[in-house]
Amino acid sequence: MDSSIFLLLAQDALTNGAIYILLAMATILIFGVTRITFLPQGEFVSYGALTLATLQMGKVPGTVWLVLVLGVVAAIMEAFRLQRAGLSREIPVAVVKTLIPPLVVSGIGYVCAPLNLNLGLQVLLTIMIVTMLGPLVYRVAFRPIADASILNLLIAAVAVHFALVGLGLLFFGAEGVRTPAFSEAQINLGVLTITGQSIWIYVTSIAFIGLLAYFFGRTMYGKALRAVAFNRNGARLVGISPSLAGTLAFALAALIGCLSGILIGPITTIYYDSGFLIGLKGFVSAIVGGMASYPLAAGGALLVGFSESFSSFWLSAYKDVVVFTMIIPVLLWLSLRSVHFEEEE
Amino acid sequence: MSERLLAVRDLNVRYGKVEAIYQASISVDKGTIVSVIGPNGAGKTTLLNAIMGVLPSKGGIEFCGTDIGRLTTEQRVTKGMCLVPESRELFAQMSVSDNLELGAFTRYRRRDKGIKRSLDEVYELFPRLLERRTQLAGSLSGGERQMLALGRALMSKPTLLMLDEPSLGLAPLIVKEILQNISNLRSTGVSILLIEQNARAALQISDYGYVLENGDIAMEGASKDLANDPKVIESYLGMGGAGQEKERQ
Numbered sequence: 001m002d003s004s005i006f007l008l009l010a011q012d013a014l015t016n017g018a019i020y021i022l023l024a025m026a027t028i029l030i031f032g033v034t035r036i037t038f039l040p041q042g043e044f045v046s047y048g049a050l051t052l053a054t055l056q057m058g059k060v061p062g063t064v065w066l067v068l069v070l071g072v073v074a075a076i077m078e079a080f081r082l083q084r085a086g087l088s089r090e091i092p093v094a095v096v097k098t099l100i101p102p103l104v105v106s107g108i109g110y111v112c113a114p115l116n117l118n119l120g121l122q123v124l125l126t127i128m129i130v131t132m133l134g135p136l137v138y139r140v141a142f143r144p145i146a147d148a149s150i151l152n153l154l155i156a157a158v159a160v161h162f163a164l165v166g167l168g169l170l171f172f173g174a175e176g177v178r179t180p181a182f183s184e185a186q187i188n189l190g191v192l193t194i195t196g197q198s199i200w201i202y203v204t205s206i207a208f209i210g211l212l213a214y215f216f217g218r219t220m221y222g223k224a225l226r227a228v229a230f231n232r233n234g235a236r237l238v239g240i241s242p243s244l245a246g247t248l249a250f251a252l253a254a255l256i257g258c259l260s261g262i263l264i265g266p267i268t269t270i271y272y273d274s275g276f277l278i279g280l281k282g283f284v285s286a287i288v289g290g291m292a293s294y295p296l297a298a299g300g301a302l303l304v305g306f307s308e309s310f311s312s313f314w315l316s317a318y319k320d321v322v323v324f325t326m327i328i329p330v331l332l333w334l335s336l337r338s339v340h341f342e343e344e345e
Numbered sequence: 346m347s348e349r350l351l352a353v354r355d356l357n358v359r360y361g362k363v364e365a366i367y368q369a370s371i372s373v374d375k376g377t378i379v380s381v382i383g384p385n386g387a388g389k390t391t392l393l394n395a396i397m398g399v400l401p402s403k404g405g406i407e408f409c410g411t412d413i414g415r416l417t418t419e420q421r422v423t424k425g426m427c428l429v430p431e432s433r434e435l436f437a438q439m440s441v442s443d444n445l446e447l448g449a450f451t452r453y454r455r456r457d458k459g460i461k462r463s464l465d466e467v468y469e470l471f472p473r474l475l476e477r478r479t480q481l482a483g484s485l486s487g488g489e490r491q492m493l494a495l496g497r498a499l500m501s502k503p504t505l506l507m508l509d510e511p512s513l514g515l516a517p518l519i520v521k522e523i524l525q526n527i528s529n530l531r532s533t534g535v536s537i538l539l540i541e542q543n544a545r546a547a548l549q550i551s552d553y554g555y556v557l558e559n560g561d562i563a564m565e566g567a568s569k570d571l572a573n574d575p576k577v578i579e580s581y582l583g584m585g586g587a588g589q590e591k592e593r594q
Contacts, residue, residue, distance in 0.1 A: 087415065220446065220453045227436045227447050234434030236399070238501065239422030239451035 004191035009309045015198045015267070016281075017305025018205035019260045023282025024289065024297040025212060026253035031291050032229030033249040034242075036142055037154045042279020043164040044130055044257025046272060049265035050168065051258075052126040053177035058116050062171025063129050064109035070136035071102025077140065098139075105132040119180065127258050134254025135247045137164075143243055161276065168272035176274075179265035201263045208259065209298075212252075225249060281308070281323060288330050300330075348375045349410075350536050351396070351505055356404035358388070358395045358560075365391045366402070366560045371538075373505060378528070378537040380547035380568065382581055383557035389540045390431060392557065393507050396538075397421060397428040408505070423451045427503035431510045433494040437483030441474055444482050444493055448500030460500070467496040470526065488519035495526065499535075506530070507538045512546065524550055544581035548572040556581070 023041055030038040047063055054061035075098040079091050109129050117125070141160050145152065183196025215222035228235040228245040236242065260278070261270065268274075281304050288300025304323055311322040351373040358366040366388045373379045381389055395402035398418040406414045413421055436444050445467060449460045468475040471492040477485065482493055491511055498506055511527065512520040520543070528550040530537060541547035548554055548568040556564040556577065564577065571577050 085415065220450065223439070223443055223447055224450055226439065230436045230438050231434055233399075233430075234436055235447075236418045237397075237422070237428055237430065237434055238447050238497065239419045239454075240447070241417065241419040244419075 005313065007192050009313055010306070011192060011194065011198065013302070013305040013309040015201050015305075016308060017302040018201050019264055019278070020282050020285045020301035020304050021298045022205055022208060022256050022260050023279060024285035024301045025209070025294055026256040027279075027283050027286040028289060028291055028294060028297055029225070029229075029249050030253050031286070033225055034138075034142065034146065034246045035150050035153060036157055037150070037283075038253065039154075039157045039276075039279065039283065040137075040161040040164050041253060041257055041282060042275030042277065043161065043168065044133070044254045044275070045261035045264070045278050046168060046270050046275030047133065047164070048126060048130050048258035048261025049179060049270040049274075050172040050177060050261075050272065051129055052122060052179050052262055052265060053270075054172065055113055055117075055122045055125060056179065058114050060110055060113040061129070062167070063133065064106045064113065066167060066171070067102045067109070067129060067132050067136065068106040070133070070140055071099055071106070074102070074136055074139040075099045077144070081144075102132060102136060105129060119182070123262055126262060127255065130258035130261075131251055131255040134250035134252070137254075138246050138250035143246065146242060146246065165273050165276065168275075172272050174272065176269035176271040177265070178269050179262070181266040195267075197263075197266045201267075204259065204263055208256070221248060277320065284323060284327055287327055290334055349373075350375045350408070351538070352405070352407040353396060354405040354407075356392070356395060356402055356406070358391050358400055358402045364560055366395065368404075369557070369560070369562050371555050371562065371565075373536050373538050374553075375504075375536055376531065376534060377553060378531060378539060378551040379553045379555070380539040380541060380551035381555045381557050382541060382544040382547055382577075383563075384580075385542075387557045388560040389557055390509055391560075393428060393430075393509050393538070393540060397426060397507065399428070419451075422501060423455075425502070425504035426507070427498040427501050427505070428507045429494045429498045429509060429511065431513055433490055435482040435490060435493055435497070437481065439482060440479055441482055441485070441493055442478040444497050445474070445478075445500050448497035449502075451501060457502075459502075463500055463502060467499055470499075470529075471496055488515050488523065491515060491519075491523055492526070495523075499530075503535060505536050505538065507540075509540050510542060511539070512541065512543050520546070544577070545572070548582075 023045070026041055027038060030036055051061040051063045075095045078094045078098045082088065082091050082094055105128055109125060112125055137160060141156055142153065145156060181195070181197045182200045185196035187194045216226055224235070224240045225245055225248060228240055228242065232242065235245070261275070264270070282301070285301035285304050286297050288303065289297025304326070307326060308319055308323050312319040315322070349372055353369065353371050356366055356369045357364065369392060371379070371381070381392065383389055391400060394400040396406060398416060398421050405412065408424060408426060413424060416424070436447065445464055449457070449463060452460055473489055474492055474496055477489065482490070485493060495511070508527065511523055515523065524546050527537060527539065539547055539551060548571055551568045554566065554568045554571045555562050556571070564571065564574070572582065
């Protein structure tokens with residue numbers, strides 16, 4: 001290995017690491033707020049890239065219909081829940097409230113998809129559609145079992161993963177896609193060529209991490225999410241409802257996933273099932289952070305990025321094995337320090 | 346007579362097959378302090394948790410004249426109820442000022458403009474919290490934590506404040522200070538439902554009292570009368586005093 005190869009691999013590692021940081025943050029956020037080990041995080045990534053690619057072809061992406069159907073299902077579930085709680089009078093308002101956001105989003109998606117908008121508007125449209133999926137998935141799959149054990153929530157998450165991958169195949173077909181780069185610019189630094197797209201990834205990731213830091217540190221809703229993660233009972237006593245926090249956390253996680261998908265769409269081919277591996281690597285990074293620490297997880301994400309790119313050079317057949325094996329020493333270390341999450345009641 | 350704020354009628358709470366609270370009825374009038382005293386395990390904490398909706402219960406709970414029995418804890422907070430539990434339930438990894446701000450979460454959602462003013466009022470009431478506002482809540486001493494828990498509760502501008510053992514685990518001097526604080530709160534118009542092991546202190550600062558025994562309201566009356574009632578004195582106030590006399594004989 002000479003220095004030029006080293007630089008190339010390092011550049012690759014940083015590009016991927018930046019994405020893993022984002023995904024690790026989403027994973028930690030969801031786990032902290034809802035105790036769900038959200039394996040399907042990666043599906044938001046592939047849905048993001050594939051939705052954008054479908055929009056580029058001037059077609060209506062299947063995710064638009066998914067938003068609509070999940071919205072209707074969520075409204076029906078809401079009606080049943082209120083009926084059973086003996087609050088029938090509140091049903092009409094609740095149903096309308098549940099239906100309006102998905103109806104608006106899928107309506108805009110349906111109308112705008114064939115218009116051949118410019119790339120920026122298509123990206124916005126994609127973000128809108130996929131972000132809407134987050135709260136809907138939470139409402140339909142997780143809210144009814146919000147008080148279940150961590151293990152049961154994980155099993156539900158696995159089920160959601162399979163459902164979303166299957167739907168991905170149905171919506172987008174088995175073909176892989178690449179979306180156009182945001183920028184064709186290239187900067188030559190000696191042996192190293194930095195593409196415009198990787199600069200986009202760095203800048204967007206750093207900006208978004210900054211935005212998240214601001215959100216969690218300075219805004220009331222961000223602090224409320226942290227409060228729920230730290231102390232669920234205390235949060236309820238100050239009036240932060242777990243379902244509001246869960247909805248918010250899932251919206252953020254879907255936004256992060258979708259953004260990641262849009263960012264990597266131009267540099268890797270994304271298939272309907274590509275999200276899983278990408279999401280798992282974000283998950284490994286989150287585990288390095290003990291599922292609780294954002295800075296440690298960011299370090300973990302860079303570690304995952306570097307071990308992935310360097311092992312793909314030295315033992316390319318085993319690159320994923322190397323990355324996932326990293327969990328073992330981390331878990332061993334965490335269990336020895338006996339920092340563990342206790343099941344509540 | 347003043348207006349009724351909270352009316353609990355025939356409340357039942359069960360843990361599985363065990364009746365923790367049986368047919369308990371209590372009420373709190375506007376602007377008063379009501380205390381519930383009783384021995385360990387009588388169901389005092391259970392009673393508060395049921396009123397706050399943390400525990401499911403059967404029976405009627407009316408707040409400001411409307412039935413709130415079906416509301417969630419969060420909705421009850423929005424209505425103006427606030428519970429400071431025995432365990433305080435602070436956000437230990439967050440700063441003192443963040444804890445206080447979060448106390449006003451429901452008001453923030455309602456776009457209440459007065460949150461900043463309430464924060465200043467809480468700092469005025471507890472100057473020590475102002476000194477420590479950037480510290481993590483987990484690094485505070487026991488008394489400061491209780492002040493923070495009280496302050497956080499006040500940030501929601503409650504009409505009914507429910508306090509579970511506010512003096513528990515605190516040094517005697519600090520207990521005095523905290524109870525003085527609670528007694529002063531009356532002038533701000535908030536009504537208080539107080540649960541205390543320290544029956545003497547509770548009856549001193551409250552207007553009306555209930556004695557809870559085995560999940561049942563055994564006695565009730567004006568605090569002054571209760572404090573002079575021989576049965577109450579023997580069971581809850583006489584501790585130490587009565588025992589010593591017996592030893593001397």
